[in-house]
Amino acid sequence: MIIAIAGAGYVGLATAAVLADKGHTIRCMDTDSAKIEKLNLGLCPVHESGLQTLLQKNKERINFTSDGRTAYNGAEVVFICVQTPEREDGSVTLAYVYSACAEIAGSLERDAVIAIKSTVPVGTGDAVSEYMRRSDIRIDVVSNPEFLSQGSAIHDILHAARIVIGAAEERAAAAVKSIFESIPCIITDRRSAEMIKYAANGFLALKLSYINEVANLCEAVDADIDSVMRGIGSDPRIGAEYLKPGIGFGGSCLPKDTRALSRMADSGEFKMVCAALEVNREQGSLLLRKAFKYYDSLNGLVVALLGLAFKPGTDSTENAQSVHIAAALLENGAKLKIWDPLAKDSFISRVSGEVILCNTIQQAILYVDLCFICTEWEEIKNLNLEEFLVMKTPIIIDGRNCFNPADVNGLPLIYDSVGRRTVNNLYEV
Numbered sequence: 001m002i003i004a005i006a007g008a009g010y011v012g013l014a015t016a017a018v019l020a021d022k023g024h025t026i027r028c029m030d031t032d033s034a035k036i037e038k039l040n041l042g043l044c045p046v047h048e049s050g051l052q053t054l055l056q057k058n059k060e061r062i063n064f065t066s067d068g069r070t071a072y073n074g075a076e077v078v079f080i081c082v083q084t085p086e087r088e089d090g091s092v093t094l095a096y097v098y099s100a101c102a103e104i105a106g107s108l109e110r111d112a113v114i115a116i117k118s119t120v121p122v123g124t125g126d127a128v129s130e131y132m133r134r135s136d137i138r139i140d141v142v143s144n145p146e147f148l149s150q151g152s153a154i155h156d157i158l159h160a161a162r163i164v165i166g167a168a169e170e171r172a173a174a175a176v177k178s179i180f181e182s183i184p185c186i187i188t189d190r191r192s193a194e195m196i197k198y199a200a201n202g203f204l205a206l207k208l209s210y211i212n213e214v215a216n217l218c219e220a221v222d223a224d225i226d227s228v229m230r231g232i233g234s235d236p237r238i239g240a241e242y243l244k245p246g247i248g249f250g251g252s253c254l255p256k257d258t259r260a261l262s263r264m265a266d267s268g269e270f271k272m273v274c275a276a277l278e279v280n281r282e283q284g285s286l287l288l289r290k291a292f293k294y295y296d297s298l299n300g301l302v303v304a305l306l307g308l309a310f311k312p313g314t315d316s317t318e319n320a321q322s323v324h325i326a327a328a329l330l331e332n333g334a335k336l337k338i339w340d341p342l343a344k345d346s347f348i349s350r351v352s353g354e355v356i357l358c359n360t361i362q363q364a365i366l367y368v369d370l371c372f373i374c375t376e377w378e379e380i381k382n383l384n385l386e387e388f389l390v391m392k393t394p395i396i397i398d399g400r401n402c403f404n405p406a407d408v409n410g411l412p413l414i415y416d417s418v419g420r421r422t423v424n425n426l427y428e429v
C-alpha cells in the first residue's frame with residue numbers, strides 16, 4: 001500500500017519505520033526541511049530505541065520529503081502525526097493539523113483515507129471530514145489515536161494491546177485495520193475514538209497520582225509502598241502496571257492530555273482529573289520537602305541532580321519534574337551539579353542559574369551536600385550505594401526508588417525514598 005505520513009516526530013517516524021518494514025511504500029512529510037535533510041542523510045532526529053536501525057533497514061521503501069504533493073498525491077492512506085501543542089490556557093492548538101489537511105486536500109487526486117493519529121479534541125475528525133468533502137474524489141477521515149510511549153515506540157506499535165479506529169464508513173475502517181494486521185482492533189465512531197485517547201491518558205494520570213498519594217500516606221503511617229504495590233497490583237481489577245510511585249509524571253503527552261481533559265466538560269472541571277493534576281504538582285516538590293528534614297536552609301549547599309529526563313530512555317525534559325525541582329533548588333540558593341546520559345541539553349534550555357554539567361555520576365556526587373534522584377536510569381540503579389560515600393554529606397533523596405533500602409546495610413548515609421522507611425545511619429533528625 002502507498003502510505004503517507006504527515007509529521008516526522010517520534011510517532012510519525014516510528015509508524016513510518018514499522019509500516020515500511022511490513023513492506024508498505026512510505027512517504028514521510030515534514031515542513032521542517034532541516035529535519036528531512038537529516039533523515040535523508042540516514043540520521044534520526046529523535047532519540048527512540050531501535051528507530052534509526054529500522055529506518056536504515058527500510059530506507060529503500062521510505063521517501064522523506066518537505067513537499068506535500070510528492071508525499072500525498074497517490075497515497076491510499078495518509079496518517080496525520082503532527083504535534084498538537086498546548087496553549088497557555090491548557091487547550092490545544094490544531095494549527096499543524098489544519099495546515100497538514102490543507103496540503104493533503106490540495107494534493108490528493110484519487111480516493112484516500114485520512115487517519116488522524118495526533119491527539120485532537122473530540123469532534124476534530126468530524127470537522128476535518130467536512131473540510132475534506134469533495135465532489136470529484138472520496139476522502140474518508142478516521143480517528144486512529146496513538147498509545148505508544150516515548151522510548152519504546154517501535155515495540156509499542158508492534159505489540160500494541162489494541163488499535164482504536166473511529167470511522168463513519170466501514171470501508172475506511174477496514175483500510176486502516178488491514179495495515180495493522182493481527183493487532184486486536186476496536187472499531188467505533190470518530191468521536192468515541194477521540195475520547196478513548198483522552199480517557200486512557202486521564203485514567204493513567206489518576207492511577208499515578210493515586211499511587212503517589214498512597215506512597216506519601218505509607219510514609220506517614222510507617223507502611224511500605226513496595227509491599228502495598230505488590231498487594232494491590234496482584235489484583236487483576238487493579239493491575240500492577242503504571243503503579244510505580246515517584247516524583248510525579250511528566251512528558252509531552254500525559255500532562256497535556258490530562259489538562260485538556262480536565263477542562264473538557266462544558267459544566268466545569270473534571271473533578272477527579274483536576275485532583276490528579278493537583279497531586280502531581282505537589283508531588284513535584286516532594287524531594288524539596290524531604291531536603292528540609294535534613295537542612296534548615298539550602299542556601300549555599302551543593303546539590304547533585306541525577307537524572308533529568310521525564311523518564312528513562314528519552315532525551316526529553318518536557319514537563320519533567322526535574323526542571324521544577326532545579327528551579328526551586330536554585331531559588332533556595334543551592335548550586336547544582338547535574339548528570340543525565342541524554343537530556344542535559346534539553347534541561348539546560350529550560351533552566352537558568354548556577355548549574356555544573358557533569359559527564360559522570362561520580363563527578364556529579366563528589367563532595368556535594370545532598371543528592372536528588374529524578375530519573376531511574378539504569379546507570380543509577382547499577383551503582384553500589386557505597387559509591388555515594390564520596391559526597392560531603394551522604395544524604396540521598398531518591399524520587400524514583402532506584403535502590404532497595406536494605407542495601408544500605410550499615411553504610412554511613414541517609415537513604416530517603418518514596419513511600420518507604422528512611423534509612424538514617426548518619427544522625428538524629
Ligand code: UDX
Nearest residue numbers: 147148149150242243244246249250251253254310311
Ligand atoms: C504516555 C502514555 O503512556 C501513552 O500511552 C500516551 O500515548 C502518551 O503519553 P509517555 O509520555 O511516553 O507516554 O510516557 P509514560 O511512559 O506513560 O510515562 C509518563 C510519566 O509517568 C513519566 O514521567 C514516568 O516517569 C511516569 N510514570 C510512569 C511513573 O511515575 N510511574 C509509572 O509506573 C509509570
